[in-house]
Amino acid sequence: MKMKMKMKRQIVIDTIQHKTTAHVPYNIELTSELLEKVCETLRIAPRDFFDYAGNYIEKVGYNQHGVLSADGMFTDEFGVVWNRSGLDKDIGIVETLIFDEPQFDDFVFPEPDYDAIRADTKRLLANGRDTCKLGKLGLSYFERAWSMRGFENLLMDFLTEEEFVDELFAKILEYNKKIIATALAFDIDGFYFGDDYGTQNGLIMSPDVWRRFVKPGLAEMFGMVKAQGKFVALHSCGNISEILEDLVEIGLDVYQTVQPEIYDLKTLKQQFGGRLAFWGAISTQRDLPNVSPAELKKIMQETIEILGHGGGFIVAPTHQVPADVPVENIVVMIEFLKEPGN
Numbered sequence: 001m002k003m004k005m006k007m008k009r010q011i012v013i014d015t016i017q018h019k020t021t022a023h024v025p026y027n028i029e030l031t032s033e034l035l036e037k038v039c040e041t042l043r044i045a046p047r048d049f050f051d052y053a054g055n056y057i058e059k060v061g062y063n064q065h066g067v068l069s070a071d072g073m074f075t076d077e078f079g080v081v082w083n084r085s086g087l088d089k090d091i092g093i094v095e096t097l098i099f100d101e102p103q104f105d106d107f108v109f110p111e112p113d114y115d116a117i118r119a120d121t122k123r124l125l126a127n128g129r130d131t132c133k134l135g136k137l138g139l140s141y142f143e144r145a146w147s148m149r150g151f152e153n154l155l156m157d158f159l160t161e162e163e164f165v166d167e168l169f170a171k172i173l174e175y176n177k178k179i180i181a182t183a184l185a186f187d188i189d190g191f192y193f194g195d196d197y198g199t200q201n202g203l204i205m206s207p208d209v210w211r212r213f214v215k216p217g218l219a220e221m222f223g224m225v226k227a228q229g230k231f232v233a234l235h236s237c238g239n240i241s242e243i244l245e246d247l248v249e250i251g252l253d254v255y256q257t258v259q260p261e262i263y264d265l266k267t268l269k270q271q272f273g274g275r276l277a278f279w280g281a282i283s284t285q286r287d288l289p290n291v292s293p294a295e296l297k298k299i300m301q302e303t304i305e306i307l308g309h310g311g312g313f314i315v316a317p318t319h320q321v322p323a324d325v326p327v328e329n330i331v332v333m334i335e336f337l338k339e340p341g342n
Contacts, residue, residue, distance in 0.1 A: 008056045012132035013189065016231050016253055016277045018311040024304050025056035025132075026315035026337045027279070030330070031090050033323040041327045051129075053334050057314070059136040059192050060124040062179050065113050076139075077110050080147045090320065098148040102157050102164040109171050112179045121186045134233065135183040137176060138194035140221070142214050144172050158209050165213055173217040180224050190231035190253070193221065198238020200262060207242045215243075219250035226251045233279065237319070238262065248275050255279065257318040258307075261286045265306045278307050279314040282333070288317060288325045293332040300336055 012025045030038060030049070039046045050058075066076040072085030074092055082092030098107060124133050139147060145168050146154040157165050180191065195218075197203055203210060222232045233254035234247065239262045247255070256279035258268065265281065272278075281303050282288065287296065300315065307313040315337060321330065336342060 008130045009132045009189070012056050012314065013231075015311050015314060018274060018277065020311050023340070024308045024313060024315055024337075024342060027055045027057045028053045028317060028330070028334060028337075029055075029320045031320045031322050033089065034321055034325060034327075034330070037323070038327050038330050041331070054338050056131055057134065058124060058127075058129065058131045059134045060120050060188075061136045061138060062112070062117050062120070062183065063138055065116050076147075077113070078144070078148060079110075094147055094150070097150050097153075099150075099153075099168075102149070102153075102161040104164075104167070109175060112175060112182065114178075114182055117179060117182045118186075121183055121188065125186060125188070132189045134190050134192045135180070135188050136192040136194070137179060140176060140193040140195045141169070141172060141217055142195050142197065145169060155205060158205060158213060169213060169217055173220060176221055177224065180221060184224065184228050184230070188230065190233060191221075191225040192233040192235065192256075193218075194235040196235075196237045197243065198236055198240040200238060202239050203242055204238075207246075210243055211246065215246055215250065222251040244272060244276070248272070253277060254314070256314075256316070257281075259283060259285070259318050260303070265303065269307055269309070269312075273307075273310065273312055277312040277314065280316050280318045281307055281313075282315065282317045284317045284319045284321050284325065288321060288329055288333075291329070293328055296329055296332055297336050300333065301342075304342060 008025070011021045011023060014021050015025055035046050035049060039049055042052065044052055063077060066074055068074045068084070072083065072089070073095060074082040074084050076082065079098060081095040083095045084090070084092035086093070121135065149157065149168065154165070183191070197205075197210060197214070225232050231253040232251055233256055234252055235256045237257065238259070241263070244255070254277045258265070258278045258280040260281050260283050268278070282300060287299055291299065304313065304315060
């Protein structure tokens, strides 16, 4: 067991490089509500869950330095107010828009909190865990744009306000590149971007619109990371099969999250297994809330056999696990993934 624990970081790196490893790496993250339930059952403090689970990957977020008020309103670094007073207490719902109209008026884009980026990254690297350590930009690009302009508004702007959209994305890109450059001064292993492009049935926008507005800036950000010899991971919910080739083209190494209720895993592995590593594939929508512990073990084993063949698979729930999942299934998942040989 000690040998395996010491090898965690290298196992993740080998996996991403499509090498067969002695143990398939995994990562389990829970929403705050479920975390409390699980830790109460296990009789551990929430801060101890990461080590109890035995996770292989740690992320340090660079866009969470906002203010949460007593009424559940979270104001992020761009001034967007997220309502976290309802069920979604980890992200929330946008309460107010920065741009009611497609014009910038007197809005001044923020500067990154460089001191916080450096301090948080140093803290991650010095924590003594042998884990793969990633910088993270959630709401990294498209999501940041719609959080400021409004989801439906931005989709319309793609068609009617190209000049505004170009400038908005350029300003977000400039902000992100400053963060990435600051983080890459440290010995992190890679960078994780969060930017949802998909629905259950396909892309939110057409592939051509994505290529016109999103792909160029994403390629710049990926290129900065790859130029330093680091790997790139991207989270996107939904079915983004129409742009997976594009993402490989601009340097994506790890695609997260792979939803098995959307993709045929065997086909996905056949098409991209030598070029993309996959992260996820244990369904928080279909399986974790509904199946028995015995069924869950069977699903995990079958998934590892499909996606883990020849490396290239990080086992994980497809999202942070929500509160409708039985605590018993979380405990069983952890115990199963800790077993030698999995």
